[in-house]
Amino acid sequence: MLKIFGAVGSGSVPIEATLRLLRIPYEVIEAVTWESEEARKQVEPVNPLRQVPALVLPSGEIVTESAAILIYLADLYPQARLAPGLNDPKRAQYLRWMAYVSAAIYAFAWIKDDPMRIAASKEDAPRVIDRVYNRIADCWRKMDEQITPSHYVLGDELSVLDLYVTVISRFGPWRTRFYENAPKMAEVVRRVDADPRLKEFWAKRFPFHEGWERR
Incomplete structure (x- = not known):
């Protein structure tokens, strides 16, 4: 196992x-x-x-x-079929955006968990978080501008990229701001949130509580 x-x-x-x-x-x-x-x-x-x-x-x-x-x-x-195959024309963009979400967005979790890792003082920590959130929002915006999603980011089939974006977009600066900066992907993540195959899973591993989109 x-x-x-x-x-x-x-x-x-x-x-x-x-x-x-x-x-x-x-x-x-x-x-x-x-x-x-x-x-x-x-x-x-x-x-x-x-x-x-x-x-x-x-x-x-x-x-x-x-x-x-x-x-x-x-x-x-x-x-x-959770990813484009090696010879699929969508493979290059799939790899590009998987790496992008990881390196340009998710990597900031290290700072968000403890802003004192780079902040000059405790007083500066809130400003560090604000800047991190601004950068993340801008990265989502730039990604959204460069994609042409259908039902999902890469087209009509769910991929691990959709799962990745759906979860990482629930981290700070939270979904409301994600929706504003990435309106095309907003529809994708809502679709993944509502996937009946994952209903019980989300409830256990990342539950939707009141106000979660604006936390």
Whole structure:
């Protein structure tokens, strides 16, 4: 069985959703690394950066980095059609945007978890977060301007890119601002939010509570 080090409402959620859609059994080892030194120590043997997600394969091999894990799983099970194949004309843009979401947007989680990692003082920390949120919103806007989605980001078929965007867009600066800056992708993420195959999954791993879009 696959094991994934993750946490509710974290970057492990799109990976868990992918495994759910693939109907692959897996075990989640809960580790809220941004809140607990104990959790960070728990994750350290599988990821020296002490952060989730980390996937442990049945062979014992470890895969980290959310985009890499998603790409790996989609390619491992091509029959599920959760990613464009190697010869698909959409493959290049799929890889481009997977890397973009990871590097240009999700990477800021390291600062958001603890702005004192780069802030000059505690007084400066709120300004750091504001700047991070502005940058994230701008990156979503630039992505939205360059894509022509249909039902989903790449066309008419759900891909791991859609799962990735859907989850990461729920992080700060939160969905309301995402909707404003990425109106084309707004319809995509709402569609993924409402996917009946994931209804029970979302309720357990990233629940929709009152006011969640404006948190």
